[in-house]
Amino acid sequence: DAGVIQSPRHEVTEMGQEVTLRCKPISGHDYLFWYRQTMMRGLELLIYFNNNVPIDDSGMPEDRFSAKMPNASFSTLKIQPSEPRDSAVYFCASSPGPNHYTDTQYFGPGTRLTVL
Amino acid sequence: GQQVMQIPQYQHVQEGEDFTTYCNSSTTLSNIQWYKQRPGGHPVFLIQLVKSGEVKKQKRLTFQFGEAKKNSSLHITATQTTDVGTYFCAGGDDKIIFGKGTRLHILP
Numbered sequence: 001d002a003g004v005i006q007s008p009r010h011e012v013t014e015m016g017q018e019v020t021l022r023c024k025p026i027s028g029h030d031y032l033f034w035y036r037q038t039m040m041r042g043l044e045l046l047i048y049f050n051n052n053v054p055i056d057d058s059g060m061p062e063d064r065f066s067a068k069m070p071n072a073s074f075s076t077l078k079i080q081p082s083e084p085r086d087s088a089v090y091f092c093a094s095s096p097g098p099n100h101y102t103d104t105q106y107f108g109p110g111t112r113l114t115v116l
Numbered sequence: 117g118q119q120v121m122q123i124p125q126y127q128h129v130q131e132g133e134d135f136t137t138y139c140n141s142s143t144t145l146s147n148i149q150w151y152k153q154r155p156g157g158h159p160v161f162l163i164q165l166v167k168s169g170e171v172k173k174q175k176r177l178t179f180q181f182g183e184a185k186k187n188s189s190l191h192i193t194a195t196q197t198t199d200v201g202t203y204f205c206a207g208g209d210d211k212i213i214f215g216k217g218t219r220l221h222i223l224p
Contacts, residue, residue: 042215101208101209102146104149105161105212107160
């Protein structure tokens with residue numbers, strides 16, 4: 001298996017631009033997670049999906065952030081408009097289920113976002 | 117809300133010395149997981165502990181889960197340069213919460 005795939009690996013954009021991050025989970029996994037990692041705040045859970053349905057989006061920082069999972073093999077995290085404080089590494093992870101809080105999470109390589 | 121705290125935040129050790137990181141939760145955990153993230157990499161699962169007082173070993177790594185299932189530790193014996201990275205604990209009752217990690221630096 002190829003593991004969790006994320007694209008792009010690096011993104012540099014200017015403040016105010018829209019940014020879309022993409023994730024392909026491991027085939028057959030029921031759960032998909034989006035995390036943000038910064039030096040100051042560590043690894044923060046933004047949102048997670050179960051069978052393509054958003055379950056908990058309490059970690060999404062504000063309305064500029066949105067996430068979708070139109071099917072079992074694809075998810076996007078969108079930031080519109082982007083701001084310099086959004087600069088971070090964004091990880092996507094998936095887990096097989098049925099219990100997301102006891103499953104191993106498999107992380108993708110991450111997208112390093114820089115907003116100028 | 118539920119919190120998972122890790123200490124220390126950073127640790128520098130001479131190669132060959134031992135290393136320990138501690139994880140504490142504000143609530144009882146159903147399980148604790150440990151992950152390792154190499155510099156520039158992504159978190160990779162190491163192990164999961166489920167039972168109260170459980171101890172598991174992976175070569176030079178020893179993992180413990182506290183009797184009250186509110187704390188855990190990772191101990192590395194005789195560190196090597198390959199141990200460099202950040203070690204995260206993650207636990208939860210109804211959702212997984214990651215600690216902020218302990219960054220391990222090895223001095224040659």
